[in-house]
Amino acid sequence: MINYIAGRYEDMISMDPIESISADRQVDISLQVLQGLTEVGYQVVNVTTDGHKVNTAFQAKLGVTPDKPWFANPFVENQEQHEARVHVIxxxxxxxxxxxYQLLNKKPVAPPFPGSKARIIN
Structure with missing residues (x-):
């Protein structure tokens, strides 16, 4: 999905059923989408992922680290400008x-603090 920062525009790019995903496949798909968006004139500024292990490996393959939370868009002509940066959030x-949902299902979600007389929070 793409969202326009300065307005309400949203558009779905692709939803593809994938039986299992690897970081390599995720990089391939992401670069294909990034290339297409760049070629039609979009300036991609960020990609959002969750903390799943495949997403973490995907970020590492793109060279994203805590010290450098972005990667260069290889499809932007002038790489020295900040427009080439795609931040990973x-x-x-x-x-x-x-x-x-843990609270909703009434499962124990947190043990008591050390030294407290409280019981497990339900």
Whole structure:
């Protein structure tokens, strides 16, 4: 999905059923989409992923590190400009959603603090 920063525009690029995904396949798909978007005139500024191990490996294959949370868009002609940077942002909604569903299902979600007399939070 693409979203326009300065307005309400949203568009779905692709939804492809994939039986299992690898970081290599994710890089291939992402670069194909990035190339297409760049060629039609979009300036891609970020990609959002969650913390799944395949997504973490995907980020590493693109050269993303905590010190450099972006990779260069190989399809931008002038690589020295900031327009060539594609930032990778970790989705913060998933941990909150997972915590919410844990509470909703009334499963124990947190042990008591060390030294406290509280019991497990339900």
């Amino acid at each position: 970790n989705d913060t909604v998933h941990p909150w959603k997972n915590g919410f």
